[in-house]
Amino acid sequence: MLFRIAFFLLAMVLCACNTGPELIKFGSDDCNFCKMTIIDEKFGAEVITAKGKIHKFDDLNCLVSFLKARTTEENESSKIFVIDFLNKNKFIPVSEAVYYTGEEVHSPMNGNTAAFATKVDALDFEKGKSGGLTTWNDLYNNLR
Amino acid sequence: MRLLLFISFLFITMAGNSRSIFVGPNHTVKKISQALSMANENDTLFIDYGIYKEGNIVISKSLKIIGINNPVLDGEGRFEIFTISANDILLKGIVFKNSGYSSMNDFASIKIIDASNFIIEGNTIINASFAIHISNCTNFYVRNNIISGATREEQNTGNGIHLWKCSRAIIAGNTIKGHRDGIYFEFVTDSEIKNNYSAKNMRYGLHFMFSNNDTYTQNTFTDNGAGVAVMFSNHVNMIQNIFEKNMGGSAYGILLKEISDGLISKNIFKDNTVGIFMEGANRLEVKNNRFENNGWAFRIQASCSDITVIENNFKGNTFDIATNGSLVLNKFENNYWDKYEGYDLNKDGKGDIPFHPVSMFAMVTEEIPSSIMLYRSFMVILLERAEKAVPSLTPADLKDDKPLMKAVNL
Numbered sequence: 001m002l003f004r005i006a007f008f009l010l011a012m013v014l015c016a017c018n019t020g021p022e023l024i025k026f027g028s029d030d031c032n033f034c035k036m037t038i039i040d041e042k043f044g045a046e047v048i049t050a051k052g053k054i055h056k057f058d059d060l061n062c063l064v065s066f067l068k069a070r071t072t073e074e075n076e077s078s079k080i081f082v083i084d085f086l087n088k089n090k091f092i093p094v095s096e097a098v099y100y101t102g103e104e105v106h107s108p109m110n111g112n113t114a115a116f117a118t119k120v121d122a123l124d125f126e127k128g129k130s131g132g133l134t135t136w137n138d139l140y141n142n143l144r
Numbered sequence: 145m146r147l148l149l150f151i152s153f154l155f156i157t158m159a160g161n162s163r164s165i166f167v168g169p170n171h172t173v174k175k176i177s178q179a180l181s182m183a184n185e186n187d188t189l190f191i192d193y194g195i196y197k198e199g200n201i202v203i204s205k206s207l208k209i210i211g212i213n214n215p216v217l218d219g220e221g222r223f224e225i226f227t228i229s230a231n232d233i234l235l236k237g238i239v240f241k242n243s244g245y246s247s248m249n250d251f252a253s254i255k256i257i258d259a260s261n262f263i264i265e266g267n268t269i270i271n272a273s274f275a276i277h278i279s280n281c282t283n284f285y286v287r288n289n290i291i292s293g294a295t296r297e298e299q300n301t302g303n304g305i306h307l308w309k310c311s312r313a314i315i316a317g318n319t320i321k322g323h324r325d326g327i328y329f330e331f332v333t334d335s336e337i338k339n340n341y342s343a344k345n346m347r348y349g350l351h352f353m354f355s356n357n358d359t360y361t362q363n364t365f366t367d368n369g370a371g372v373a374v375m376f377s378n379h380v381n382m383i384q385n386i387f388e389k390n391m392g393g394s395a396y397g398i399l400l401k402e403i404s405d406g407l408i409s410k411n412i413f414k415d416n417t418v419g420i421f422m423e424g425a426n427r428l429e430v431k432n433n434r435f436e437n438n439g440w441a442f443r444i445q446a447s448c449s450d451i452t453v454i455e456n457n458f459k460g461n462t463f464d465i466a467t468n469g470s471l472v473l474n475k476f477e478n479n480y481w482d483k484y485e486g487y488d489l490n491k492d493g494k495g496d497i498p499f500h501p502v503s504m505f506a507m508v509t510e511e512i513p514s515s516i517m518l519y520r521s522f523m524v525i526l527l528e529r530a531e532k533a534v535p536s537l538t539p540a541d542l543k544d545d546k547p548l549m550k551a552v553n554l
Contacts, residue, residue, distance in 0.1 A: 027346065030394045035401060035423070037347050037370050037394065039324060042247075110330075110354065 021046045021081045021091040022054050033062035034109055041088040042114065043107045050077040060099075061111035064143040085114035086121060095136045098122040102131015111143055161186075168192025168215070176201055176217075183207055191215045191238065199223045206230050211237035214268070219243035224251040233262040245273040245300055252277035252302070256284075264289065274302030275323065283312045293322030293345075301346060303328040307335075315340060325351040326368065333357050340364075348373045349390075352380060360385060365397075371416065373399040374406075381407045388414040396421040397438070404428070410554065413438055419461070422448050431455055434554055440466050440506070449473035457551045458482060458501070462519075465542065466506040472541040476501065480548040488549045499547040502538045504531035 024044045031038055032055040038044060045063040047055045057063040060082065067075050082097050084090040097115040100122055105114045113134075116122040122133055134142075167179045167189060177198050179189050185206050193213035200223045203209075207230070215238055219225045222244040226235070233256075240253035252274035254264060260282045268290045269275040275291040278284070291304045304320035306328045307313060313335040319342075320326040326342030329335070330353045337360035342349035349365030352358070352374040359381040365372050371390035374380055380403060387397035397416040398408075404426040412434045413419035419438040420430070423445040430453045435441035441461040444451065446469030457480045458464045464481060478494070486495035505524050509516050518524055531537060 034375065035394070035399060035421075036373065036375075039347060 019048055019052050019079070021048065021079075023089060024056055024083070026088065029056050031058040031062050031109075032056060033066045034058065036108060038108075040108050042085050043111070044083040044088065045094070046081045046091065048079040048081075049074070059107045059109035059111040060113045060115070060139060061107070061109045061143050063094075064111075064140055067140070082115040084117045084121075085125070086116065090117060092117050097136065099134045099136070099139055100126055100129075100131055101134055101139070102129050104129050104131065113139060113143075162188065164188045164190060166190045166192060168212075169194045180205070180207075186232075201226055203228045203233070204230050206232040208234040209236070209238070210234070211239070211267075214239050216241055219253065219272075221245075224249075224253075224255055226254045228254070228256045228262075229258055231260050231262065233259065234265070235263070235267065236265045237267065239268045239270070240272065240275075241270045243272045243274075245302075247300075250274050250277055250302060250306070252306070256281055260284065263287070272302070273300065274306055275304045275320075277302070277306045278310055278313075279308040281307075281310045281313075284310075284314075286313070286315045286318065288317040289319075291318065291320045291323070293324075303351075304342070304345065307332045311335065314338070320345065320349075322346075325349075326365075327351070329353065329355040329358065331355060336360070338362055341366075343367050345369065350374075352377050355380070359383070364388075365390070368395075370394055371396040371398060373401070374403055375399070375401040376403070378404045379406060382409070382411060383407065384410045386412045386414070387416060387419070388412070390416045392417060400425050400428075407431070408433060412436070413441065418443050420444075422451065424448065426450055428452070429454075432552065432554055433457075434459070435464075436460055439463065443467070443510075444474065445469075446471050451475070452477075454478050455548075455552050456480070457554060459551070463503060463506040463509075465501040466510055467502055467539060467542060468510045470539045470541075472539050474542075476542065476544040478546050478548055479544055480551040481544065484547045484549075486547065493549055494546040495549060498543040498545045500532075500535070500538060500540075500543045502542050504528050504537050507537045 024038055026038055026041050029038045036058055038058040043059055045057040080094040081091040082094055098119050099113050099115055101113045105112045165179045165183055167173045167176055173179045176196055188208040191211050193215050195216045197218045197220055217225050218241045221242045225240050225243050243253040244251045253269045253272040255277045258280045263285045266288050270292055271294045293301055301324045303325045304323040309331045311333045316338040318340045321344050323345050325348045326345040327350045332355040335358045340363045343366045345368045347369050349368035350372045355377045357379045361383045364386040367389040390397055395417045397413040397419040400422045402424040406428050408430045410432050414436045416438045418440045419435045419442055421443045425448045427450045433456045435458045437460045440463045441458050443466045451474040453476045455478050459482045481499050484499045486497045488495055
């Protein structure tokens, strides 16, 4: 019996230690920056702080605004993810994603940037469109 | 109605060379697409009662298209029904049903692109993703339409009336239900939203983004998922609207974020979780509003400045004002607060001691939202009393120096 309780407690502790990204509940979670209900499954981002607190965003614009309001140390100790434009359940570390910015992409807060897991996906999407591919560093400097 | 049609028909036939073309099962022209290819500029199409399944119909001529006895255009769940890119259009009295959904393109029942001087009037739109989608247009009316969305998954539903990069629009007398946002404005200027009824939409009854110099008056927003949002805009006036029954963890009568230079006057905020939530707002006047039976009447974040709150009635709210900091750059004056316990010895109608509308517990819940479960417990009431005697947590400067003894007559 004692063993079972101990096992249960251990399981609980381990659950609490999970610091991966959490799926966004579209239609009920709020964007931490603009306070809007997150609704568009093509866009989304998460910041997980060193303490494990999860902040969710509906647009890269909001993510960048949030990060710019914090200190560099805070940002460096956090994990930052964006969701794949093609798959709402796929989280990509922010610096590994490939981005497309252009007016064909219409995101909730006017960031107008789509994130892709692979360069192939991004190039595929870019075909015949007016915008271009960009990196996280450029986005961070160019978005609000 | 028939007579009216006949008269308008006469006028139309008399004015210049324009013709009338009748479409319907009992007329020689059976299909709308056929009539469109026959029509010249400025002709009138009368669509008689019938059910039309013609897929996507593109209209690129200036025409009047008028339904007789509510003809039904069915998109069969696959097509955008009308795609319009011509000036001087009149679209009236038609029922649009079952337009399609696409995750990449915003399929709409009526889509209008790059046009000006048109009227969309008295149509009924049922079970659409986007109902009316207008982009890059100027000078138009959307009035007296009845729009009711499908109860499909929220994220797959579009907006009822969606305007993008438009100016000089008048949106009046429409009823909108069951969409993502009832009315959505993005980059829309010099426009008016009047007398609409927006209810049971999944997100916002009305949603403003980056839209300046607009006015909305006499609308009713009720029972929407998250109320109304006015964001990143300036010079927006909100007058005589009713915001009610917007309830939920992140539901607000109005959510105001990053907005400046507006007037919020003569509105009624009733039965909302939060009446007004304000963040990053500047130079707004909140005057002559009624806040009744809300959880929080007014949540004003410390990032707001030069907000004037005068001559409002606060009645039956759990919390009147809540804030998240001690810095106060806003003015509260001559409001009626039903929680005011002061006296008026000189009988000038104004209380002799200031009223502090922020309760200690409102400050605590702002920091730790889940502490709300302790509300009305003995300890909290005790702390509340102690705070009143010796203020420590609540911002001392947030006060109404001249609270009214009697409610403003509104």
